[in-house]
Amino acid sequence: MPPQWPCRTSAASWRLAGCKVSANITPCKADLIVQRNKRCLSTITPPPARMSAMTDRKPRAGQSRVTLNDVAAHVGVSAITISRALNKPALVTDSLRQRIDDAVRQLGYVPNRAARSLASARSHSVVVLVPSLSNAVFVDTLAAIHDTLYPRGYQTLIGDTRYAPQDEETLLRTYLEYNPDGILLTGFDQNDAASTLLRSANIPTVHMMELDDSGRYCVGFSQFDSGYALTRQLLDKGYRRIGFLAAQLDPRTIKRGEGYRAALREAGLYQAHREIAEPQPSSVGQGARLLDELLRQAPDCDAIFCNNDDLALGVMFECQRRHIAVPQQLAIAGFNNLEMSAWTNPALTTVATPRYAIGAAAANMLLTLMAGEQPAQPQQDLGFKLLVRGST
């Protein structure tokens, strides 16, 4: 008499790979196996018996892709074992894992992130929102983030807010649908709706580029101090009529401007008409235009603090066109240290910001938070560096 279920003498006895199904197990168990593998690649002789003949609905379209069950059927084990072999290799025997890896490769199995995310409540995704992709600062930061998170199994989802809080809110809303395990944001100035979203989502979040003392996790440097320090440097060099050009007017720009103002006020040299703030995006062309404007309303400037290197380059090129000697007649300083700024004639004085380090540190802090731990240093100041070159 064939043994009744449970009846396995060894795990291999009823494995599909061996196809010894009919000999050792009851029809009931055979049906179960067939059902489990109903979409499997390796064909099994009896067609899957309809378990409940009552309903006769058309099956769903499905992804028509190789699934865990397909791999399982191919190897002759259960789906969970495949899952374990891929996610927690230590739990599976070496030889079996080897066979599984082969099958995965052979069948071209690609895990379905949606299913994994749904089942495990972890998406292994991190959302990063930056205000611009045309700014080398953020591109380098993104690279650092990816370099840090990818080896730890996290996928980086990049969003470009275009410096618009409204866009940031929309992006955040959309990306929250991915159930990210963590969020990296630029600055602190999310709009109210976005802040509410963040609060109710309750997902570990680290802010980049700026610092504050509200208790939020952040990695950056003091924008105010950097603006102050650069202006101070110009004052120390003897410049007395220092202009200020800014575009875009994002919060960081504004804080640097405050640093500029504070330094000049302190020296009793602040003059409002030497300052131009243009809400339009920053660009080289914008720098050229703003120089024209500034020289019109404050022709006596002996130095200009440009809020970023793009503007500064535009100013420098415009000076060449106007035969204004740099730095003899007019000194120029920028901000951010673009690669190019070292190569102009004269080379551009600027502020080097630790953008790669910020990305890496923010990502690491986020990893700590996502692991449920507290970062040693919830507010991390990575400082900045003045690069004094030929243009001042």
Add this chain to the structure above:
Amino acid sequence: MPPQWPCRTSAASWRLAGCKVSANITPCKADLIVQRNKRCLSTITPPPARMSAMTDRKPRAGQSRVTLNDVAAHVGVSAITISRALNKPALVTDSLRQRIDDAVRQLGYVPNRAARSLASARSHSVVVLVPSLSNAVFVDTLAAIHDTLYPRGYQTLIGDTRYAPQDEETLLRTYLEYNPDGILLTGFDQNDAASTLLRSANIPTVHMMELDDSGRYCVGFSQFDSGYALTRQLLDKGYRRIGFLAAQLDPRTIKRGEGYRAALREAGLYQAHREIAEPQPSSVGQGARLLDELLRQAPDCDAIFCNNDDLALGVMFECQRRHIAVPQQLAIAGFNNLEMSAWTNPALTTVATPRYAIGAAAANMLLTLMAGEQPAQPQQDLGFKLLVRGST
């Protein structure tokens, strides 16, 4: 005697909102409703009866976020109605939709993309792989893609391959886990593994930036022709000893170089030693270094075709340092038309590439493909434009 199930006289009679449950329906049905809403926000008087007391497992962690069922319970309708109100608003009464929208807002409901993707076999995500984010070309392309796809409900997942086919393969493999509905790639030179992945994934794919006639969908322009045309232009201007500087050496760079060579060969003016191809990444500093190298091995050059504007700017700055008059002693041409290139002294001759248009057209072609239709024009040539300026 209370009526038996099915027993509703009107939809409102047993709705949770009305809480008239006990009066009109059988206990069995009541239990079902309770079960359906077991995780709901609005508390229901009797605690959810355990349906099968046999097992007593701990419930899963869950996302602890507001779900469709929560919204459904709050409004007093079934989950599918909420789903419909959000995805196919036309199928739901105006007044009900209004109430649902309010509830969604009030509860801060954010749909779970993983669940949606799993249930519908559509992820509403599109993967875009570009070789670099520090290149304005691709950033503009990405912006166009996002601008085109977002309003149509698709989320763009950006991957930066860093010009490395191996990285491209890895990224592709990872992003395929998201089950994207479409894929946008840069160029055609995926490695074998990536090509296999793409083939077996069987997802609509459009290639950008280049053209070919293998039948693959693509939007771009002829890299060869653009290199040829720019060289031809220099020849027409009377330059006879035209050098060529390239870095990065990605496939597009190489094709432009072939165009350069063809034009010079045609004119009987090609000299191998006037060409330098540097595999390292392209940058302004690299341009300066390469000029030095070129002038060493071919000091008689009267013009230089730089494979992109970064190199060209580096060359131009180096010429300034060396007091080489541009264009009198040495003409300089770039490629890609960076914003900055119009503002240098002299302004840089370059090739304007329709990068935004390419992104938009590729995204539109992908939309067509994702809708299951055939694009009118599977290979789309958007051309390029010579911008002849002061530097030549």
Add this chain to the structure above:
DNA sequence: CCTCATCATGTTAGCGTTAACATTTCTGGA
């Protein structure tokens, strides 16, 4: 030889949503 712990693997159910089909309600005309 039995017990118990450990390890390898299996079973079950459910994550949140939507496709497919079912049911109820509404509408308008005979």
Add this chain to the structure above:
DNA sequence: TCCAGAAATGTTAACGCTAACATGATGAGG
């Protein structure tokens, strides 16, 4: 008043994966 068809809403069962628990095999110690 009744009925057919349309419109609105509901029920059920996946989607592919993994957490939680279950089971069988193995081996060490008594």
